[in-house]
Amino acid sequence: MSVVPALILYYFPRACSLAVHIALEESGLDYERRIVHLPSKQNHSPAYLATNPNGAVPALSIGQQTLTETHAILTYVGDQVPEGKLLPLPGDLLRYRAHEWMNFLSSSVHTYVRSIFRSTVYAGEDNATCLAVNAQGVKNLAKATAIIERRLGDQTWALGDAFSVADAYLFVMYLWTTDERVSSVPERSRWDALAKRVWQRPAVQRVVAIERQDRNYEIPWE
């Protein structure tokens, strides 16, 4: 059996790193967690940049190496768990469905929400341009929501019958859609039901309780 090197998660509460935080807790692996305080720009401190030169969370230190990008880290964590319990094994079509979900969430949904939360990243400082980017973000998120609803269909989880790392990622993106900065988002009963099922998992409640010690965020079903 291979030995997993020491794992350290760098995260900020309710950031996209929450998906990795959940996956690690679900995995049963030993890991340490270190908060990176984004509001005070700790992610741009020399100490953090030495770990992750991208200056973002999540990052996962794996022994002497650091892995970045939520999709890649979720894949790594999933692969440390035997029998494909968090991520189906190579050759199983469901594994590629998981990648389909994770890539869609990171390249589309995350960027649409970012254009709403932080339109200056795309628009610079011009106010009118920021408003236009924000409005387009709301439209893009509406389209992505329709895609998510269609893909979920009547399934219990993103991949069908079993929870996977893709569900952890869908949970975080769902929480973001409930933020007051998102001016409108279409009805999303399937995504809502899935996120609620994720919330009911003990590992998820443990992680959220830990994260809320540093930043209290709302969970819609409480």
Ligand SMILES: N[C@@H](CCC(=O)N[C@@H](CS)C(=O)NCC(=O)O)C(=O)O
């Ligand atoms: N493509 C990266 C994006 C990571 C990212 O944007 N993380 C945000 C938190 S959700 C962050 O650290 N932002 C800090 C900054 O950009 O200054 C991923 O999917 O992991």
